[in-house]
Amino acid sequence: MFDRTKAKVIRIGDRCIGGDYPIAIQSMCNTKTEDVKATVAQILALEAAGCEIIRVAVPTMEAAEAITEIKKQIHIPLVADNTGLTKSVSIRAISAVWIV
Numbered sequence: 192m193f194d195r196t197k198a199k200v201i202r203i204g205d206r207c208i209g210g211d212y213p214i215a216i217q218s219m220c221n222t223k224t225e226d227v228k229a230t231v232a233q234i235l236a237l238e239a240a241g242c243e244i245i246r247v248a249v250p251t252m253e254a255a256e257a258i259t260e261i262k263k264q265i266h267i268p269l270v271a272d273n274t275g276l277t278k279s280v281s282i283r284a285i286s287a288v289w290i291v
Contacts, residue, residue, distance in 0.1 A: 204268025
């Protein structure tokens, strides 16, 4: 086999990763996050396939605002991928992910 490097334990929703926790199955949606119906359908299909953590792109304020509705319809932790965004979009995405 192989040796795993011990990583810091991080909590994502009700899941923990790192440390001695098992490796979590993660994926990222390839839908436009603003399209709530398509994004939720893809996440639910990934959940059924065993996905434990999902990431969505948040390139716009509309995508950040869609996260609130998406979270209401899914059952796994959601991570907003907001690299390179304006401060206001990042703050909106963070508040949507943490407050539901």
